[in-house]
Amino acid sequence: MGVTRVGVVGCGLMGAGIAEVCARAGLDVVVVESTAEALEAGRARLTGSLRRAEAKGKVDDAAAVLDRVRLTGSLDELADREVVVEAIVEDEKAKVALFRELDRIVTAPDALLASNTSSIPIMKLATATTRPTHVLGIHFFNPVPVLELVELVPSLLTLDETTDRAAEFVGSVLGKHAIRCKDRAGFVVNSLLIPFILAAIRMLESGFAERDDIDQGLVRGAAHPQGPLALADLIGLDTTKAVAESLYEEFKEPLYAPPPLLARMVDAGLLGRKAGRGFYTYDK
Known part of the structure; x- marks a missing residue:
């Protein structure tokens, strides 16, 4: 798939973890948060996690990994991303509104628009966009840098090619183990x-x-x-x-x-x- 540019929306526990594993994999990462306070909290969360990983010998250079992450308050900076993972509050209306915005902002028509939701139907997010064939769930588990499992959740409209590309990204790029499941509440694990x-x-x-x-x-x-x-x-x-x-x-x-x-x-x-x-x- 050759992914080099990833976007993450939300820098709470899950968003920060997703951003960290992407940066540790050598990717250029843009993280978007809604407020200055949330940005600073996210930066501190990322910095603390990477420093702990460095102290344990799991990361060679925490500063170098952090240099691959750019935190911003503007969704527009996601325009050139090849994969965007949404990790905001578990609220259907908020996620639907965000996917409408991502559909408008992300320029590459074949970019993957993914949700880290653990419960909201992917179909509801996909149909908020003009490209439902490229929307799916990529559900990580907390703590993201530690747990290797990721659930891939295509909707009825998601192309098989999209799911295959997501599996390559999760497996070959991030080094996670992907399982596939249907778009129904709770997926497999929950x-x-x-x-x-x-x-x-x-x-x-x-x-x-x-x-x-x-x-x-x-x-x-x-x-x-x-x-x-x-x-x-x-x-x-x-x-x-x-x-x-x-x-x-x-x-x-x-x-x-x-x-x-x-x-x-x-x-x-x-x-x-x-x-x-x-x-x-x-x-x-």
Whole structure:
């Protein structure tokens, strides 16, 4: 495919991670954020992650990798990108509006327009553009520099060639392992993972078992690296709730419905690691 220029919209946990793996692969990366504060937070997130990687010997020169990343507040700077990955808030209206803008701005008619969404139908994003054949989901997993899996999600209108090009980009360029799945809520991983996490939250909510006993049961009894409640904190309770709502909206299965405890915690701002408090408390 010969990709050299990549754009990323959003520099939160996921966007910064996507930008980092692209820059570490030697690509020229433009990252767009909506506010000056978000840009500075994104820059700090990228810098901190790369310095830690350098200290562990995973990156030879963090400064050289950072030099390949340009942060900006203007979507217009994505005009010459060959691949653009959207990683903004998990909100359908916001993503649809962004894809309309990307369709207008990105000049190459064969550029890949991708979403990192974990729950929103790709078809809804694709049909917001005049090039739905070149739109697909490229769903990374957090933390992006560490986890090797990427889900490729074509819509009914996505060309096979587009998906093949995305697979080459993800595999040959970024060194990730791609799996392909249909455009349905939750894709592969979250369709399996979210009901598991929600079951743990219901278990805690009902008083059936305590937090540590639930998590340690899976760590020590099923060889999981962390328990489902700790994992929910890592994902973000707001993201967990959003994916659950998307799954429930599509399938109407009770196991996908967010438990009241999860909804109340999100309302309270107890979002997990990124907020310093969720089911556990963290040093921010």
